[in-house]
Amino acid sequence: MRVLFVSSEIFPLIKTGGLADVSGALPTALQASGIDVKCLIPGYSTVLEKVENITYLGTLEVFKNISCDLLTGTVPNSKLEVIIVKHAGLYERDGGPYTHPQGHDWSDNPMRFGVLSKVASLLSIYQSFWDWVPDIVHCNDWQTGLAPYYMRQQGLTDAKSLLSIHNIAFQGNFEQHWVKSLELSPKDFQIDGFEFYQQVSFLKAGIFYADKLSTVSPTYALEIQTEAFGFGLQGLLQLRSSDITGILNGIDTEEWNPEADPYLPFVYSEKKLSGKAKVKTALQQQLHLTVQQDAPLLGVVSRLTHQKGLDILIGSMPELIALGCQFAILGGGEKSFEAQFNAYAEQYPNQVSVTIGYNEPLSHLIMAGVDIFMMPSRFEPCGLNQLYGLRYGTPPVVSNTGGLADSICHSNADTILNNTATGFVIENVNKMSLLVTIKQALSIWKDKKTWAKIQKNGMKKDVGWKHSADAYVALYEKLLN
Ligand code: ADP
Numbered sequence: 001m002r003v004l005f006v007s008s009e010i011f012p013l014i015k016t017g018g019l020a021d022v023s024g025a026l027p028t029a030l031q032a033s034g035i036d037v038k039c040l041i042p043g044y045s046t047v048l049e050k051v052e053n054i055t056y057l058g059t060l061e062v063f064k065n066i067s068c069d070l071l072t073g074t075v076p077n078s079k080l081e082v083i084i085v086k087h088a089g090l091y092e093r094d095g096g097p098y099t100h101p102q103g104h105d106w107s108d109n110p111m112r113f114g115v116l117s118k119v120a121s122l123l124s125i126y127q128s129f130w131d132w133v134p135d136i137v138h139c140n141d142w143q144t145g146l147a148p149y150y151m152r153q154q155g156l157t158d159a160k161s162l163l164s165i166h167n168i169a170f171q172g173n174f175e176q177h178w179v180k181s182l183e184l185s186p187k188d189f190q191i192d193g194f195e196f197y198q199q200v201s202f203l204k205a206g207i208f209y210a211d212k213l214s215t216v217s218p219t220y221a222l223e224i225q226t227e228a229f230g231f232g233l234q235g236l237l238q239l240r241s242s243d244i245t246g247i248l249n250g251i252d253t254e255e256w257n258p259e260a261d262p263y264l265p266f267v268y269s270e271k272k273l274s275g276k277a278k279v280k281t282a283l284q285q286q287l288h289l290t291v292q293q294d295a296p297l298l299g300v301v302s303r304l305t306h307q308k309g310l311d312i313l314i315g316s317m318p319e320l321i322a323l324g325c326q327f328a329i330l331g332g333g334e335k336s337f338e339a340q341f342n343a344y345a346e347q348y349p350n351q352v353s354v355t356i357g358y359n360e361p362l363s364h365l366i367m368a369g370v371d372i373f374m375m376p377s378r379f380e381p382c383g384l385n386q387l388y389g390l391r392y393g394t395p396p397v398v399s400n401t402g403g404l405a406d407s408i409c410h411s412n413a414d415t416i417l418n419n420t421a422t423g424f425v426i427e428n429v430n431k432m433s434l435l436v437t438i439k440q441a442l443s444i445w446k447d448k449k450t451w452a453k454i455q456k457n458g459m460k461k462d463v464g465w466k467h468s469a470d471a472y473v474a475l476y477e478k479l480l481n
Helices: 018-032 045-050 109-123 146-154 202-209 218-223 234-239 274-286 310-322 335-347 360-369 385-391 402-407 413-417 431-446 448-460 466-480
Strands: 002-006 036-042 052-063 066-074 081-086 136-140 160-165 199-201 212-215 244-246 297-304 326-333 352-356 372-375 396-399 424-426
Touching: 002 018, 002 109, 018 036, 018 136, 018 466, 036 109, 045 081, 052 109, 066 109, 081 109, 109 136, 109 146, 109 202, 136 146, 136 466, 146 160, 146 202, 160 202, 160 466, 199 202, 202 234, 212 218, 212 466, 218 244, 218 402, 274 297, 274 360, 297 310, 297 335, 297 360, 310 326, 310 335, 310 431, 326 335, 326 360, 335 352, 360 385, 372 385, 372 431, 385 396, 385 402, 385 448, 396 402, 396 431, 413 448, 424 431, 431 448
Parallel strands: 002 036, 002 136, 036 081, 136 160, 160 212, 212 244, 297 326, 297 372, 326 352, 372 396, 396 424
Antiparallel strands: 052 066, 066 081
């Protein structure tokens, strides 16, 4: 079975969030399950720098005035083959994959990801220009949402399309004039098409035209069909309900392995947890926090956005600081969150450390060094950090939504007794609920024996990709039948 896996970010080539982690690890796990998979990615400068063994494949006319070169190569330290869409004017720039260095979205994002989607559809055409033709085009998020549409528009392919929704809040909705330059048919600019409130919607196109849909957790698959979580697309998703599958993400257990993590000054395992306390000390030293084992250290590694519920955490910090808690915060995003976290760091430098920006090594150090990991998200399609928390013996405090609800079992007398407790679940995303739950966690944390039990329950969990990859293979088979 041949699968073209299309994504706008793939770790370790380029990453802004969980989509990259999934796009780096899932195709590798699929390969291990016998699937012939190739990834398609835009040729951002960093991708061109990092991909190895690059060779020129051919030139494609994508739209009337846009041609691009296709290159192939391999991801470093992996057997994964990528096809790169090379177009210097569209992709080779400073800044992020979606944003200008000053933070605003690139104004030509519709063209940048329209081209990616169109190339995916062209590669699905039988004998288009090489002999590798996919059976399935696996699209991911809005950036690839037009691919299923183009596949149908051309009507020249036997390949099936699957759209995985990693976050329905990001939809890629753009002004109507893009219909022309993206060579979309004006007749499909309507409710039974890619139109969404008078705009061209990449994600809606994907949801409407893909043969099957998936999301990254079973609970999120249900949530997005409701008004509270569907961001306006719930009606269409209800219509497509029987085509939606929720598959919980796994994690790359080699990249995230406390027994052999090159970013950690000390390693540890479920059987020998003592190294974790040493990492805590090293982290406190590095972040200039008071070095103190009996001060509970809470961690955040996240995009700093409303979705992540961090305003609730910010509101709770004075009480938690008064209780003696320390904080190791890493993230970037909305300026007001950055400023509020920074204000606490200035006021309580021995208890609060804030690092603004993206920092891979520090994210590993925080995951290993803190006692409790915080994820009070308002919605969380899957969430990866809580899974890293399980693997690193760092029980997470999570809200009761999406993949958090599917992966974390709240610690109470029963679940501690039957060894299923792995973290703490907030009932509602508000300050009262958060404080109650953190205080519960802190009181159990003081009982070192019970805490170690919860840590070990999490560390024993199989959070790798094998199980999820099997579920995707089953879904692919269903698509082809
Ligand atoms: P989302 O995709 O919504 O941002 P996820 O929990 O699914 O959230 O994935 C986020 C990924 O990005 C995790 O691997 C997390 O460790 C990483 N991450 C987020 N912010 C940072 C940061 N500032 N520095 C390093 N890694 C980060």
